[in-house]
Every structure is written in structure tokens, then in C-alpha cells.
Amino acid sequence: MLPAVSYDVGIIGAGYVGLPLSTTFAEAGCRVLVVDVVQPVVDALNRGESHIEDVESERLRPLVEQGLIRATTDYGELPEADAILIALPTPLSRQREPDLSIVESATRAIAKVLRAGQTVVLESTTWPGTTREVLKPILEQGSGLEAGKDFHLAMSPERVDPGREDWTTKTTPKVLGGISPESTRRAAEVYRRAIDTVVEVSTPEAAELTKLLENIFRSVNIALVNELAQLCDRMSIDVWEVVNAAATKPFGYMRFSPGPGLGGHCIPIDPFYLSWKAREFGFYTEFIELAGKVNETMPYFCRSLVSQALNHHSQRAMKGASILVLGVAYKPDIADMRESPAVKLISLLDNAGADVSYHDPHVASFNEHGLQMMSVEYEPSAYDCVVIATDHHSIDYGRLVDDAKLVVDLRNATGAKGTASDNVFKL
Numbered sequence: 120m121l122p123a124v125s126y127d128v129g130i131i132g133a134g135y136v137g138l139p140l141s142t143t144f145a146e147a148g149c150r151v152l153v154v155d156v157v158q159p160v161v162d163a164l165n166r167g168e169s170h171i172e173d174v175e176s177e178r179l180r181p182l183v184e185q186g187l188i189r190a191t192t193d194y195g196e197l198p199e200a201d202a203i204l205i206a207l208p209t210p211l212s213r214q215r216e217p218d219l220s221i222v223e224s225a226t227r228a229i230a231k232v233l234r235a236g237q238t239v240v241l242e243s244t245t246w247p248g249t250t251r252e253v254l255k256p257i258l259e260q261g262s263g264l265e266a267g268k269d270f271h272l273a274m275s276p277e278r279v280d281p282g283r284e285d286w287t288t289k290t291t292p293k294v295l296g297g298i299s300p301e302s303t304r305r306a307a308e309v310y311r312r313a314i315d316t317v318v319e320v321s322t323p324e325a326a327e328l329t330k331l332l333e334n335i336f337r338s339v340n341i342a343l344v345n346e347l348a349q350l351c352d353r354m355s356i357d358v359w360e361v362v363n364a365a366a367t368k369p370f371g372y373m374r375f376s377p378g379p380g381l382g383g384h385c386i387p388i389d390p391f392y393l394s395w396k397a398r399e400f401g402f403y404t405e406f407i408e409l410a411g412k413v414n415e416t417m418p419y420f421c422r423s424l425v426s427q428a429l430n431h432h433s434q435r436a437m438k439g440a441s442i443l444v445l446g447v448a449y450k451p452d453i454a455d456m457r458e459s460p461a462v463k464l465i466s467l468l469d470n471a472g473a474d475v476s477y478h479d480p481h482v483a484s485f486n487e488h489g490l491q492m493m494s495v496e497y498e499p500s501a502y503d504c505v506v507i508a509t510d511h512h513s514i515d516y517g518r519l520v521d522d523a524k525l526v527v528d529l530r531n532a533t534g535a536k537g538t539a540s541d542n543v544f545k546l
């Protein structure tokens with residue numbers, strides 16, 4: 120006897136992907152079961168409290184009160200869901216190799232409760248072949264069911280850009296590929312209940328590689344302008360003037376900006392999922408490796424800019440200089456610290472003997488890569504140098520140029536005023 124289908128979708132993982140996805144399905148009238156292993160997160164969600172910046176509690180609470188979203192730690196409730204969407208982290212190991220352990224563990228738990236007729240979709244960013252070579256055997260062996268026949272299996276990469284408001288989970292086109300045409304059809308049917316545009320591709324591998332292309336495209340182009348920034352420094356050309364001028368081209372060009380390096384849980388990591396898999400085919404992804412190398416040199420290059428600025432403007436050595444790093448989140452107007460290049464820069468400045476503090480209106484404190492710090496009061500004039508590492512829009516950078524002794528601007532946050540002021544040194 121099949122259990123009554125109490126949920127249209129079960130979503131595994133209540134993170135920056137899973138919670139917006141759950142909310143989007145619920146707002147489309149679907150009944151959603153959110154499964155997460157962290158009990159306090161589950162309890163908070165069932166109280167209508169969101170821990171994800173992109174989903175306000177005011178938006179979540181009515182959906183919980185209407186019974187459209189319920190959270191649990193129990194995979195045993197999943198047979199009551201028509202479809203199961205996996206939105207879990209795929210980090211790199213310490214050896215910088217793909218780490219699918221979280222996804223594999225969840226897949227084994229799903230296999231134990233999988234029932235005929237369900238559709239399973241992987242949303243996590245991963246190497247081409249993961250859905251077919253890793254998830255499929257785990258699900259089949261754990262359930263005794265056959266993929267493509269007894270249950271359906273597909274891959275549909277997440278495209279969340281944390282903090283973005285113009286494109287939402289509902290309005291961003293969703294690529295999707297199943298292990299068979301019927302799996303593609305069934306999975307697309309699920310997503311079309313909540314997502315405006317579903318783009319079907321022929322296989323999960325095509326969907327997996329589509330996502331990697333999107334993020335490798337960003338990593339390589341960011342590395343390009345970072346390399347140009349280093350060359351411009353030697354040629355005494357303002358790289359910001361050049362990237363801004365290039366961006367006036369209305370076709371055939373896309374703006375990217377130099378900076379102190381690559382942060383976030385995607386761009387610094389995803390490309391290495393492909394270079395790792397490509398080696399299995401005796402293929403070396405030169406662009407990915409080169410981009411990674413260039414992007415990883417940026418914190419070191421920025422440290423030398425600070426050292427030069429202190430020397431030329433203030434006749435000061437780095438050693439003993441008081442430095443305020445302004446903005447440590449990995450990108451503007453969010454609190455996320457993951458892989459933030461500002462953390463590496465702070466370590467380098469500290470190792471060079473500077474007395475380093477940080478201020479970030481979004482990040483009260485952090486504990487990353489062995490650094491544990493708290494945000495200090497914002498008093499730019501109290502420091503020998505203020506380094507703009509992330510340009511949050513809540514800071515008045517014109518006022519900063521007037522108040523600070525010396526500014527090193529790694530994001531062109533000070534704009535024309537910074538270019539005109541002799542106490543501002545730019546990347």
C-alpha cells in the first residue's frame with residue numbers, strides 16, 4: 120500500500136540553495152518537506168525563523184503556518200514526498216579534490232527509504248558523471264529499485280547568486296537533464312510547478328558540465344582582469360579606467376573587476392571539480408589551473424600594494440603599522456565569509472608585522488582558517504592605513520578619503536575621488 124503523498128517535494132539541505140528552493144515551491148502552492156541534519160535549524164524553520172539572508176523570516180513564516188513547509192531531521196518521512204531534491208555542499212578536500220561525502224551520505228539515507236514512483240534530483244555542483252556513476256548505484260543498491268524504470272533520476276544545477284534580488288530562484292532559468300528521456304520529463308514536470316523556465320538537456324552530464332562552465336567562465340575572466348591589474352601596476356596605467364572603458368562596448372564584452380582574490384563557496388572551488396575529472400581522460404584543463412594560480416596570487420599582490428603605499432605616502436614600514444581592513448565578507452552587502460580573500464590578506468599583513476584590525480558592518484566576528492577576530496568600531500582616522508577589501512554599499516567612501524590618513528582601495532570603491540586624492544592608492 121503506497122503511503123498517502125503528503126508532500127510534493129522533499130528538499131535535502133536547508134542552506135543557501137535548499138531554503139530558497141523550498142520557499143519557492145511552497146509559494147507555488149506545493150507542500151514541502153525540508154530535511155536537514157541540524158536539529159536547531161529544523162526547530163527554527165518550524166517556528167518560521169530563517170537563518171539564510173536571501174529568505175526573510177517574514178516570507179517563511181506564513182508558509183510554515185499554512186502547513187506548506189515543514190522541516191525534519193528524519194529521512195524516514197521522505198516516502199511521503201513525490202520528488203526528492205538534493206541541495207547539499209560539495210566542497211574540496213584538504214588535497215583540493217572533490218569531496219562528495221556529504222552528498223553520498225545523504226544519498227545512502229535516501230536509498231533506504233526510496234519508493235517506486237519517486238523522482239530524485241541532484242542540485243549540487245559537481246563533476247560530470249556524478250549523478251550516473253555515484254548517485255545511481257547507491258540508490259539502486261540501497262533500494263533494490265531500478266533507476267529510469269522504478270524511480271526517476273536527474274541533475275539540475277543550482278544557480279543561486281546570494282544577495283541578488285533581480286533574478287530569483289523562481290525567475291532564473293533552470294537547466295535539467297535526466298538519465299533517460301522519461302526521467303528528464305518527470306523531473307521537469309516537478310520543477311515547472313514552481314520555476315518559470317526549465318531548460319531540458321539530454322543527460323545529467325550535460326547539466327553538470329553546464330554549471331561548471333558557468334562558474335569556470337567567471338573564474339577565468341576574473342583571473343584575466345587580475346593579471347591585467349598586476350601588469351597595469353608596472354605600466355602605471357589605471358586598470359579601473361581600462362575595465363570601465365572596455366565595459367562601454369555594448370556587445371562582445373562582459374565586465375569583470377580585479378580584486379584581492381576569489382571568495383565564496385563556488386567560484387574558487389567548482390572549477391577544480393572539472394580539472395580533477397578531466398585527468399581521468401588524460402586531459403589537462405590549462406585555463407582552470409592558470410586562473411586558479413592567478414587568482415590565488417592576488418592577496419600577496421595586494422599585501423605588496425599596502426607595503427608600497429605605507430612606504431611612499433607615509434614613509435612607514437609595514438612592521439608596527441596600524442591597519443584597518445574594511446569589508447571582509449567575500450562580496451559586497453552579504454555576511455558570508457567562506458573562502459573570503461580578505462582573511463588571507465589579513466594573515467599576510469599580520470605576518471608582515473602590521474597591527475591589523477577589521478571592520479565589516481555585516482560580519483560582527485569570524486573564525487576562519489585559524490584567524491579569530493571581531494569587527495572593531497569604524498574610526499578610519501585612527502589607523503595608519505585603511506584597506507578596502509570588500510566594498511559594502513553602506514560605507515561612505517568619499518568621507519573615508521577625507522578622514523583617513525591613507526587608503527588602499529582594492530575595489531575602486533573610492534572611484535574618481537580616490538583617483539584624484541594623493542592619500543589613496545588603488546589596485
Ligand code: SAJ
Pocket residue numbers: 244277278279280281333334337341374375376377378379380381382383384385386449450451
Ligand atoms: N569577483 C571578482 N571580480 C568580479 C566578480 C567577482 O573579484 O568581477 C569575486 C567576488 O568578490 C567574490 C568571488 O569573485 O569574492 C565570487 O563572486 P561571484 O559574483 O561569482 O559570487 P558568488 O560566488 O556568490 O555567486 C556565484 C554566482 N554569481 C553570479 O552569477 C554573478 C554564480 O556564478 C553561481 O550561481 C553561484 O556563484 C554558485 O552558487 O555557483
